[in-house]
Amino acid sequence: MNSDKVLDAKGLACPMPIVKTKNEMNELDSGQVLEIHATDKGAKADLTAWAKSVGHELVNHAEEGGVLKFWIKKG
């Protein structure tokens, strides 16, 4: 899946994956996609709920070799 930027949040514990995601999203334009790599298991539920609450779209997510990947399109 295509993305405009990749954020490596592997090894970071909550709340850092979301804090970093939020900062990166601020740099993007509406419609652009940020790809996030995380290992914190809680990231899935939190990123999903956070994206919804601020109006971004979680376009896709996947798990590859223990790494959780998310694609979020800026709203």
Next chain:
Amino acid sequence: MSVNPMTAKEVATKVVNKESFFLLDVRNEDAFQDWKVEGENIQYLNVPYFDLLDGVGEILPKLPQDQEVLVVCAKEGSSIMVAEMLSEEGKTVAYLKGGMKAWSEHLEPVKVGDLKDGGELFQFVRIGKGCLSYMVVSNGEAALIDATRMTGVYTDFAQEIGAIITHVFDTHLHADHISGGRKIAEATNATYWLPPKDAQEVTFRYQPLEEGQDVTIGNTTITIQPLYSPGHTIGSTSFIIDESYLLSGDILFIDSIGRPDLAGLAEDWVGDLRETLYTRYKELSDELIVLPAHFMIMEELNDDGSVSEKLGTLFAKNHGLNIEDEAAFREMVTGNLPPQPNAYQEIREMNMGKISPDEEKQREMEIGPNRCAVR
């Protein structure tokens, strides 16, 4: 202003003492609705931490002026962040050290009774998840019943009181939590007993637990008398200890009864459940002190934080023991079931020895309340 960590033990003490405090839970709304720190005098506010990244100004008016606020999250990271932000606004704040993970894993030993010749009975209260396990001690020997996966708590406790663990029992194959029974038995060379009807698919060796095979602890006469009591599972077995205590497993609780569906056979087992509760238990002495394997609500805790009640009192007051009509009973225990415990199939497989997930995964499997009862 500084931010103070509060341990799960300290929070448990507050809950048992029915202290009033304010809890700000910064997990997702779903997670909060599903499971939280329960207490009779807790006031709650749930705002996910990711809604507070730009500041805590919006929630300040909702927090008490003159009371400490305890911030809680899943592991602790987000609660520290939010607590620090609140502290900068002048609030007196603490956070739950280790978060809900630590809350789920905290065990509090409470002595529930004296046995013959100086023997003692301890209840280990897992307050965050509502699980109860037991240690019977007599003359330097100890037996464990329904131990949780926090095995070090039991082995350390036994060491402190100078007892050697010689027998480990599970009343049934658990579906809500991971049993520590096998691990403890392996580490201490104790005998691990399981009801054979629940253990047909297990991958390890165990001693079949059957009615009539009393076990003696210590060199005196503390007997652990198994009583076959199916219904929650087909193998469920209760214990009568020292002729005074009835360890009822997941069959009978203080304010509810066991659910028959977690191994997939509610319709088949509802008859067994009724037979156990309404016939087998009815034949026992009303004076027996019932010690269950779970509690569901904080109201079930006694003032000292233990969970127990006389069998006679339960026959008088527990709704699940007072449904005359068999069809109505059947409807109650099969028609009105709460959601199943988190990952209950995986937990059963783990307890059978079929899978061996790592500790992080085990924690995740055990998230949430136990949900073994119907009311």
